[in-house]
Amino acid sequence: MELVQKEHDRLSKKINAAQGLKSVDSIIDLLQSARNTIAADPSQAAITLAKLQNPVKSSFDSINDSLKETHSGLNKYSKSLDKLFKDRPLPNTEHDVLSSQEHLINRAIAMHLLREGQFSVAATFLSEMADKKAIKKQQEAETSATDNAASLLDIDEVPSGEVRKQFATMYYILHELKENNNLLPAIQWSRDNKEALEARGSNLEFELCRLQFVWLFHGGHDQQGPSAGGRQAALEYARREFHSFLPRYLREVQQLLGAMAFCPNLQDSPYKNIFNNPSAWSDVAHAFTREFCSLLGLSADSPLYVAATAGAIALPTLLKLQTIMKAKRTEWTTENELPVEIPLPPSYLFHSIFVCPVSKEQSTDDNPPMMMPCGHVIAEESLKRLCKGSRFKCPYCPSESHPREARKVFL
Structure with missing residues (x-):
């Protein structure tokens, strides 16, 4: 290297x-x-x-x-x-799971193009999909390729027109946020979806308003640093907007307003990290993208990108495994399991696994982990077995509690 x-x-x-x-x-x-x-x-x-x-x-x-x-x-x-990246053959397998799932691959590609803002490319791709399907069903279909494209949007193969509109809205807001430092469209969107965001425990609206306060504090569009006009504009904005965030964000609001007393020497104040954060705009843009996609029932990152990245990380291990299997003339017969562990970044681990310390069994949807009032977690079936009468003792501490006081843990 x-x-x-x-x-x-x-x-x-x-x-x-x-x-x-x-x-x-x-x-x-x-x-x-x-x-x-x-x-x-x-x-x-x-x-x-x-x-x-x-x-x-x-x-x-x-x-x-x-x-x-x-x-x-x-x-x-x-x-x-x-010399560094030598040409090596890709690992092959007799079990090509995706060969019979062309519609899922097409959907993943179309969704990836939409998530990346490549709307014209996505439209061309969907049109070609429609033409291909029309050719296959030429004798049966009574509609044109254009009508067929519209009918494709009603099934699960490709995203609907509403999803495309949503992503167009998302990229418009991101463009205003990143290119023009305009937070108002993002703030308005967060308020339009306030109930859904609050149900998720999201603090996106406050993060956006806090950054708007900091932006005004530094002079707004001029961005000439803290000034009397900027402080006055930020103070008026705080009086107009921050009352709706109390008392949940009382401490954060106090920090923002308390920083005004340190305006002549903000660099040496306890609030310098709030007002001089070079990654603030990128962080809030990422948070907005994550929340926007979550409300659509989608992950913040493209599944196609995640799958391709995870596959690239796994390739060296799989190539080494294939070499060893050829040398020892052995085969791995389990289709849904790999013989070696593939080390992936923590952000790529989507399914947390809980093993009950009592039964030593992994949790499932029918046997979820349950947290007792003392903080210890065991599986629901173990909890039921340990119950004697209306109360029971935790196997790891002497505390007693009612079984109904245990709550489900979402991993």
Whole structure:
């Protein structure tokens, strides 16, 4: 990897696009000047062209030398990449689970394109899907390919038109937030969906309003730093908006208003992390995307991206496993299970597993984990078995409680 980084740095130094563009601009200016001179006085054409020969030749030589250096660096860089990432065959399997699930793959691709904001590409992809299906059912179908495309949206193969509108709204709000530092569309959306967000325990609306307060504090669109006008605008905004967040966010509101006393020396104040957070805008954009997708019943990240990334992480392990199996002439016959554990990032672990410390069994939907008032968790079946009469003792502490006081734990 060090060799690749070394060649990358060397290539970055060699590539001097600005110098090449200057040479091209110089040639264009010379040719334009010569054209104007000849147009004004045709008798000077021979002399003008003679004067033009050497400068143009030197400029072309400079451009060619620059291109040679660039191509040389690219060749060395590509060779270093080939040495590091050697071409290896992908692991094969006799059990191709996805071969019979083409509609699920098409749906995943269409959803990924919509989630990435590639609406025109998604429309073309859906149209091609409709055309393909129309050809297959040409003798049976009585509608055109366009009508068939509309009918496809009524089944589970591809997302509906309403989902497309929702994602278009999401990208409009994200564009305003990231490009124009305009939080108002996002705040309005959070208020329109206030009940659903509160049911999820989300604090998105307050995070957006807090960032709006900080933005006004720093001067709004001018962003010239804390000033008297910015403080006054932020204070008026706090009086108008923050009363609805009390008493849940009382401490956070107190911190925002208390920071005004430290305005001349905010860098050394206890509130500097709130008012000087370089990742605040990206964090709130990610939080908005996560909550928006959650209300649509979708994950914040594209399942296709997650699956491709997890597969790329697993490839080295699977290749090594395939090599060992070939060498030992063995086979793995279990379809739904891998013989080795694939280490994935914590964000890619979606199914938490609880093993009851009493029965040593994994929790299921029919046997969920239950938390007792003392804080210990056991499976529901173990809880029922341990109950004697109306009260029972926790097997891990002397506390007694009623079985009905235990509550389900959502992992």
